[in-house]
Amino acid sequence: MSSRLTVDARRAQLLELGLRLFSTRAYDDVSIDEIAREAGISKGLLYHYFGGKKAFYVAVVALAAGHLLQAVAPSVNLPRPERARIGLAAYFDFVEARAPAFSALMRGGLGVDPEVGGIVDRTRRAIVAMILDGAGLAEPRPAFRVAARAWVGAVEAASLDWLEHRDVPREELISLLVAGLGGMLAQAAMLDPEAGASLDLSALAGLWSGKALTP
Amino acid sequence: MSSRLTVDARRAQLLELGLRLFSTRAYDDVSIDEIAREAGISKGLLYHYFGGKKAFYVAVVALAAGHLLQAVAPSVNLPRPERARIGLAAYFDFVEARAPAFSALMRGGLGVDPEVGGIVDRTRRAIVAMILDGAGLAEPRPAFRVAARAWVGAVEAASLDWLEHRDVPREELISLLVAGLGGMLAQAAMLDPEAGASLDLSALAGLWSGKALTP
DNA sequence: CTCCTTGTTGAACTCTATTCAACGAAAGCC
DNA sequence: GGCTTTCGTTGAATAGAGTTCAACAAGGAG
Numbered sequence: 495m496s497s498r499l500t501v502d503a504r505r506a507q508l509l510e511l512g513l514r515l516f517s518t519r520a521y522d523d524v525s526i527d528e529i530a531r532e533a534g535i536s537k538g539l540l541y542h543y544f545g546g547k548k549a550f551y552v553a554v555v556a557l558a559a560g561h562l563l564q565a566v567a568p569s570v571n572l573p574r575p576e577r578a579r580i581g582l583a584a585y586f587d588f589v590e591a592r593a594p595a596f597s598a599l600m601r602g603g604l605g606v607d608p609e610v611g612g613i614v615d616r617t618r619r620a621i622v623a624m625i626l627d628g629a630g631l632a633e634p635r636p637a638f639r640v641a642a643r644a645w646v647g648a649v650e651a652a653s654l655d656w657l658e659h660r661d662v663p664r665e666e667l668i669s670l671l672v673a674g675l676g677g678m679l680a681q682a683a684m685l686d687p688e689a690g691a692s693l694d695l696s697a698l699a700g701l702w703s704g705k706a707l708t709p
Numbered sequence: 710m711s712s713r714l715t716v717d718a719r720r721a722q723l724l725e726l727g728l729r730l731f732s733t734r735a736y737d738d739v740s741i742d743e744i745a746r747e748a749g750i751s752k753g754l755l756y757h758y759f760g761g762k763k764a765f766y767v768a769v770v771a772l773a774a775g776h777l778l779q780a781v782a783p784s785v786n787l788p789r790p791e792r793a794r795i796g797l798a799a800y801f802d803f804v805e806a807r808a809p810a811f812s813a814l815m816r817g818g819l820g821v822d823p824e825v826g827g828i829v830d831r832t833r834r835a836i837v838a839m840i841l842d843g844a845g846l847a848e849p850r851p852a853f854r855v856a857a858r859a860w861v862g863a864v865e866a867a868s869l870d871w872l873e874h875r876d877v878p879r880e881e882l883i884s885l886l887v888a889g890l891g892g893m894l895a896q897a898a899m900l901d902p903e904a905g906a907s908l909d910l911s912a913l914a915g916l917w918s919g920k921a922l923t924p
Numbered sequence: 925c926t927c928c929t930t931g932t933t934g935a936a937c938t939c940t941a942t943t944c945a946a947c948g949a950a951a952g953c954c
Numbered sequence: 955g956g957c958t959t960t961c962g963t964t965g966a967a968t969a970g971a972g973t974t975c976a977a978c979a980a981g982g983a984g
Contacts (some may be wrong), residue, residue, distance in 0.1 A: 497980090498931055499931080500930060501930095501931080515871025520820075521818075522763075522820075526972060526973090527971075536933045537933090539931075540976085541974075542931075547973090548737075563749060569984090588710070597902060601819050601826070603736075603818045603819065604818065605735045605736050605737075605821060606736075606737065636874065637881060639870070642868055643867065643870045644864070644866045644867035644886060645863060647866025648866070649862075651858050652855055655855050655859070659854075661851040662855050666852060670852065670896050673893055674856075674859065674860070674863070674892045674893040675892075678889040681884055681885050681887075693881070709712065740940065741940070741941060752941085752942085754963055756942070756943075762942090
């Protein structure tokens with residue numbers, strides 16, 4: 495019933511559809527039959543392109559992760575002091591523009607397949623590397639790694655809250671998160687002075703954009 | 710084949726088993742047959758106690774959430790300045806002692822059933838209320854709500870990292886997170902001075918346990 | 925026009941969740 | 955003690971979703 499497409503076009507069509515379906519509904523609620531019906535193809539074709547339902551879902555999540563990385567990537571070309579703020583702004587731009595893909599990535603079933611957890615994890619690491627490496631934290635010591643990882647958790651949680659309520663201006667949200675990052679990095683530098691010495695303190699000080707934070 | 714038990718005993722047995730199974734393996738990977746076999750009962754009995762597989766999973770997640778809340782609850786009786794640190798310590802005690810239950814709650818499939826998301830959400834709110842309400846933030850304004858929500862995200866992310874690596878002392882991890890909380894709350898108070906005025910600044914100052922944070 | 929590659933199909937199959945009518949072990953009654 | 959009632963428990967039957975595979979046909983190559 496469906497016209498003959500090239501491999502790439504068909505894959506792209508199916509992935510786009512998967513993104514649309516899985517970002518609003520749960521993994522179990524979307525059946526293979528429904529995907530095939532909406533795409534105008536037979537079930538068998540989905541198995542021809544992806545090995546099965548789980549593999550298809552993993553591919554969709556990987557696509558969403560790629561979109562997110564692509565959105566945040568440009569920030570690496572910016573001067574260091576601005577990197578965190580601009581990177582965060584790009585992050586929220588993406589969250590706003592492609593809310594479905596973001597939801598698919600974050601709320602998406604971590605329990606569906608172990609591979610999904612790996613994708614989310616790698617994406618987090620890549621993002622934290624892009625946003626933070628300007629502070630001289632290429633190979634982070636444990637305290638800095640945990641701080642960075644925790645901060646990414648804060649950013650994700652804030653994003654989901656922001657999508658739900660939308661009652662805080664984006665700029666204020668960024669200031670909040672950057673202040674939290676500053677607090678944690680400063681504390682990490684205190685806990686591990688040796689590694690903290692290599693921390694670019696001017697970049698750290700620039701995090702909160704000139705507004706005084708100290709009580 | 711199985712001896713006749715009271716309703717409560719059987720429910721408890723099955724929930725405990727579910728906690729053990731679902732904390733290490735994905736929802737789809739655990740079949741009803743396996744649950745029944747390990748419990749020494751027939752499949753039908755599981756349907757008699759819980760309405761189905763999803764409902765059973767939801768009950769398991771709810772149990773894990775209850776355990777977590779119970780573990781953090783004692784902190785509400787403590788003096789305010791210490792509350793955040795002690796609450797966090799209790800939180801990590803639980804994470805350490807009942808890692809499976811914690812994983813089931815956090816890594817657990819949010820995509821399995823909408824109800825699961827609700828449970829996790831309510832648990833987060835309850836925890837943030839218990840740990841933070843000492844700072845006079847009963848009905849948080851948006852900026853404070855987002856800050857609190859983001860901070861919980863940071864705590865969860867740090868917990869998972871901690872379980873995985875175990876290369877940062879618990880006390881240091883707590884200091885890191887508390888510093889992050891302090892940074893965000895201070896910034897929130899600046900963004901919303903009206904609400905910030907009601908913030909217990911002495912409690913806030915006490916967050917980072919006397920160690921200076923300012924650069 | 926014919927052949928050949930390969931995107932595509934759909935019916936058959938398997939595996940797992942779900943249902944339900946019947947069983948039997950404890951509790952209550954005479 | 956025997957009888958009845960209750961209800962925890964069973965397992966075979968059913969339903970529905972994921973998976974497989976042999977065959978089909980659209981489009982290009984010669």
